[in-house]
Amino acid sequence: xxAPPSVPAGTTETLGNGDTAxxxxxxxxxxxxxAVVGQDPAVTGLVVALLCRGHVLLExxxxxxxxxxxxxxxxxxxxxxxxxxxxxxxxxxxxTGSLVYDxxxxxxxxxxxxxxxxxxxxxxxxxxxxxxxxxxxxxxxERQVTVDGTPRALPDPFLVAAxxxxxxxxxxxxxxxxxxxxxxxxxxxxxxSRDEEISVLTRxxxxxxxxxxxxxxxxxxxxxxxxxxxxxxxxxTKVSPEIAGYVVDICRATRESPSLSLGVSPRGATALLxxxxxWAWLTGRDYVIPDDVKALALPTLRHRIQLxxxxxxxxxxxxxxxxxxxxxxxxxx
Numbered sequence: 001x002x003a004p005p006s007v008p009a010g011t012t013e014t015l016g017n018g019d020t021a022x023x024x025x026x027x028x029x030x031x032x033x034x035a036v037v038g039q040d041p042a043v044t045g046l047v048v049a050l051l052c053r054g055h056v057l058l059e060x061x062x063x064x065x066x067x068x069x070x071x072x073x074x075x076x077x078x079x080x081x082x083x084x085x086x087x088x089x090x091x092x093x094x095x096t097g098s099l100v101y102d103x104x105x106x107x108x109x110x111x112x113x114x115x116x117x118x119x120x121x122x123x124x125x126x127x128x129x130x131x132x133x134x135x136x137x138x139x140x141x142e143r144q145v146t147v148d149g150t151p152r153a154l155p156d157p158f159l160v161a162a163x164x165x166x167x168x169x170x171x172x173x174x175x176x177x178x179x180x181x182x183x184x185x186x187x188x189x190x191x192x193s194r195d196e197e198i199s200v201l202t203r204x205x206x207x208x209x210x211x212x213x214x215x216x217x218x219x220x221x222x223x224x225x226x227x228x229x230x231x232x233x234x235x236x237t238k239v240s241p242e243i244a245g246y247v248v249d250i251c252r253a254t255r256e257s258p259s260l261s262l263g264v265s266p267r268g269a270t271a272l273l274x275x276x277x278x279w280a281w282l283t284g285r286d287y288v289i290p291d292d293v294k295a296l297a298l299p300t301l302r303h304r305i306q307l308x309x310x311x312x313x314x315x316x317x318x319x320x321x322x323x324x325x326x327x328x329x330x331x332x333x
Contacts, residue, residue, distance in 0.1 A: 018233030024222035031076040035216045036065050038196045045187040051234050051278040054184025055140050055160040064189045066163045068210050070121045075213045078220035079118035086128035092135035096145045115139050118155050122162035126172045140182045157227055184271055186303035237277040238287040242332035247273050253325045259316050262306035272300045290331045
């Protein structure tokens, strides 16, 4: 499974306003589907990241609607979004903002960069040097930007959706492990099926314009208040000692895998527990079960491990290692 499965409709639980918030978030799928064909797992992954206050790395070949997906999500949630095309000559100040001299007042004033938004689309993040990539680290971790010694808070909610191309590596700068670990999820955006691709072409032939989401009929179905209510409900989702132990056993097993030179860190274990809680709430429960952990294991852990060179030469993929770990770690009863 390349990403969390789709959110089932019609689930209920008794968490007060949590039911209304869940229904609003479930409606995102049908709203985004007006612009994006398929990609339900990616939509669900983005919702999980918003619930967990995390960030997402989207990986897919050009032309699979990664940018459109983020724009449609922002429109459906009535959130502000900005896009930055990462290039080799992009400077950190182009992302965070900088001090600009005002000749009228003879003073420097801060000009906010595109990072001051709710949903930041960092397009082809691996095409810019590490210095510029690192300009996002403070924003992603601390939800603030420090310029000239002055910290400036970012809006809430705040999510970085970074994209990278898995096939063109010439002229790219692979993300270091420390930065990869800051992404809550790594979601793969696959090519559409034949029927889905026919649907895409049919829409375009009847006048669909991906640059005009309003004409596509996308309307806000949820907002920041729904997200906050949902986050409170997720925070009340119960985790038993057995489930916590299961998460730890999975992560520790990756550190002992002969195919890996780097296993999942304790931060990764915390991330897996958080995403499993969000998934449990989305599926209508106020407690986590082992299936919730399994459902989110691949997208939460695949970018937090590092293959040994010999394993890579043998064609072993990170997903296959994690799948093998899930098959061998005992499931709590």
